[in-house]
Amino acid sequence: MPGTETPMTDTEAAMPFHREPRGGLMVALRATLKRDLVLLLRRRSEVLNPLVFFALVITLFPIGISPDPELLATIAPGLLWVAALLAALLSLDSLFRGDYDDGSLEQLLLTPQPLAALGLAKVAVHWLLTGLPLALMAPVLGIMLSLPAGSYGILALSLALGTASLSLIGAIGAALTVGLSRGGVLLSLLVLPLYIPVLIFGAGAVQAAILGDGVAAHLAILGALLAVTLMFAPWAIAASLRISING
């Protein structure tokens, strides 16, 4: 943190190379967040791709199945959740790919800062520009599937919570496959089984909201899933990145 920097003492000035770490993890985290945000915002197509995919899939379903509002409303929660999940999955492959190709990942692994924290910062940016926009967009697409009006808030909330878990779990797979030239399919196979609990409780929350049941239990479980992945995923991501770079 900038405020905690100590002024250079005489001994430190005499030995310009040897310096105690300043404990600047926050500085490094903030710089990584900012860098990744700027990078993604400069390549808008990468941010827009999952959103366009999401919108296309949801638009095609009423055309392909039937415009019957009752039928659509029945399948809407699952449909919206599956489409959002696949859209998030699509964007995962590029999470570490660019850094791997241009050598930034090597540099990230060679910093004295904890890799788990820096990896978490990258995942946070991914969620901010993929999961969160998907969650905000879902109610609009819900209208197209004649989703009952009362469930929009729960839909957005469950997706916001759920996609955070999806980004974290997916990042483990992305880190494991970043060294492979065609890791996309393998990545999907690796992470899809782990996505299933999130999908069940996410879609369940929306279903419960439509039926008028209590949604608190579903949302609580989604929150618990997020808490657990938040605890374990950063370490798994760091370990996976080390394995990939070693290969």
Next chain:
Amino acid sequence: MPLRLQARELACERDDRRLFEDLDLDIRAGEIVRVEGPNGSGKTTLLKILSGQLADYRGELFWNGVPMRRVRGDFLASLLYLGHAPGIKAALTPLENLAWYQALADEPGDEAARLAALEGVGLAGFEDLPTGQLSAGQQRRVALARLDLTPRPLWVLDEPFTAIDRDGVAALEARLVAHARSGGCVLVTTHHELRATDELRRIRLGGGGDDARH
């Protein structure tokens, strides 16, 4: 200042091919060590092992006399590694690229220092262009600006002269010598012939790993 990187009986095999074995190294402050060898002789692999990136080797590494595993944090805080890929983002400007490295290296985020470092590598006036629009040599210079921006005693440089013009090569060579004379240490692979100085030492790979003082 303690600065000593040692390797004992280092051996590495990749894809069933023995790159080097029984390699003993002792690298101290004030030295420029040039790793030589034909293409594919394992120069980059050796540099990656010595900078703690590859764990796929036999033998032992010591940093200031302590096994590397135990002092990894301390070692990384003294290391500046520039790899084959310069680690520069094409979509970011040179200033933004350096700002990230400055923050990662635990240096205070000072724009004046970044501008000075860019000027030092001859990139004054290019600070705010996307790096992707610069030439390959200029992109390499952005990476080389880190040498001044984040002072570290141990430099591990993999082909740092790639795509650099003749004046830039001379300046970089002088920079390496100056670093060694001020108590730093440089480990470098290059196909460019380095001017012989007292600091220069060579390690030849692909010929059995003899370690002869120049």
